[in-house]
Amino acid sequence: MIDEETVWAHLDGLAKPRRSLGRLEALAVRLAIIQQRIDIAVRPRRMLLFAGDHGVVAQGVSAWPSAVTGLMVETIAAGRATSNALAAAHGCDLRLVDMGCAAPPPADPPSFYRAVRIADGTDDLSSGPAMTVEAFERAWAVGAEEARAAADAGCSLLIAGEMGIGNTTPAACLTALLAGAAIEEAVGRGAGADDAALDLKRRIVGEAVAAARPLLVGDPLGAIARVGGLEIAAMAGFFAEGAARGRTLLLDGYVATAAALIAERLRPGTARAMIAAHRSAEPGHRAALAALELEPLLEWDMRLGEGTGALVALPLLDSAAALLKDVARLSDLGVARED
Ligand SMILES: Cc1cc2ncn([C@H]3O[C@H](COP(=O)(O)O)[C@@H](O)[C@H]3O)c2cc1C
Ligand SMILES: O=C(O)c1cccnc1
Numbered sequence: 634m635i636d637e638e639t640v641w642a643h644l645d646g647l648a649k650p651r652r653s654l655g656r657l658e659a660l661a662v663r664l665a666i667i668q669q670r671i672d673i674a675v676r677p678r679r680m681l682l683f684a685g686d687h688g689v690v691a692q693g694v695s696a697w698p699s700a701v702t703g704l705m706v707e708t709i710a711a712g713r714a715t716s717n718a719l720a721a722a723h724g725c726d727l728r729l730v731d732m733g734c735a736a737p738p739p740a741d742p743p744s745f746y747r748a749v750r751i752a753d754g755t756d757d758l759s760s761g762p763a764m765t766v767e768a769f770e771r772a773w774a775v776g777a778e779e780a781r782a783a784a785d786a787g788c789s790l791l792i793a794g795e796m797g798i799g800n801t802t803p804a805a806c807l808t809a810l811l812a813g814a815a816i817e818e819a820v821g822r823g824a825g826a827d828d829a830a831l832d833l834k835r836r837i838v839g840e841a842v843a844a845a846r847p848l849l850v851g852d853p854l855g856a857i858a859r860v861g862g863l864e865i866a867a868m869a870g871f872f873a874e875g876a877a878r879g880r881t882l883l884l885d886g887y888v889a890t891a892a893a894l895i896a897e898r899l900r901p902g903t904a905r906a907m908i909a910a911h912r913s914a915e916p917g918h919r920a921a922l923a924a925l926e927l928e929p930l931l932e933w934d935m936r937l938g939e940g941t942g943a944l945v946a947l948p949l950l951d952s953a954a955a956l957l958k959d960v961a962r963l964s965d966l967g968v969a970r971e972d
Contacts, residue, residue: 686754687799703736776870794940806860868892
């Protein structure tokens with residue numbers, strides 16, 4: 634059993650003034666505790682991008698039409714989205730799973746694309762459940778299967794990203810429901826909602842959460858399925874299974890963290906395997922991370938999703954791994970440690 638004291642003692646013995654690498658050292662400690670080893674592994678790493686459509690978009694909660702989900706799936710499949718560029722820049726394998734988009738699949742999909750398509754997106758959560766519990770469980774199982782495949786492929790670090798126009802609405806519902814955030818805090822502008830869309834989104838999220846909340850204790854799956862998303866359920870299963878397989882989970886933004894809240898609720902302890910890469914500009918992300926007791930590495934006002942906030946943090950994890958593995962000890966120099 635490696636405890637924090639052991640890792641700090643290792644770091645304090647390296648050829649540098651004590652604690653001189655600031656929060657990089659705290660990150661190294663967190664990684665070593667999660668992985669239960671000093672020589673932590675942050676490669677190979679894989680990001681699963683889960684995509685899905687959202688019936689609630691018909692109400693006008695997003696600045697964008699649902700068709701953009703399918704267009705972005707095509708763009709990711711063609712290797713030309715922000716997530717592709719950043720994954721390539723930081724040596725991260727990327728896979729794309731279509732959990733349920735209304736648009737037809739890409740004509741000539743690459744090998745990293747998989748279509749599951751549980752439904753043509755979710756139902757409109759402003760007028761009833763977004764999905765059945767059975768659909769939630771199927772989506773969760775797909776995510777879990779992808780985590781097992783990544784673990785079997787030797788990946789030590791797992792990232793989940795998402796693409797789904799409208800998905801900051803279910804993320805806001807889940808953050809209010811599972812992290813106790815106030816509706817005003819949980820609802821943000823997502824991909825650029827204007828004032829009118831923001832007001833509408835607040836009303837819809839408030840009503841959906843009021844409908845789901847009474848179910849939470851007796852029927853947690855029913856409550857979560859009431860306001861969830863297919864790609865969000867898949868990310869939740871991915872996180873739960875990844876943690877169960879001893880992998881490190883690097884969290885992206887608001888939508889991925891909503892999935893992390895589900896995973897922690899249904900599989901308590903999952904959050905112990907998580908590192909929060911950044912705090913999104915979505916205001917509710919603060920409450921979601923606090924509920925999981927996670928401190929974000931970066932606050933860069935990012936609000937894209939697609940796993941991009943996790944990808945930009947990868948060099949910090951690489952730095953922590955190099956620090957633990959490649960630095961000489963003060964004792965090697967024949968210098969006494971100064972405390
Ligand atoms: C071109 C484009 C690419 C994106 N990539 C991720 N998102 C992000 O924005 C969407 C959520 O915001 P909302 O709930 O306001 O619709 C999701 O698709 C999320 O992945 C995108 C959004 C757009 C428009
Ligand atoms: O932080 C996120 O995950 C996010 C924010 C805005 C839009 N889509 C995703």
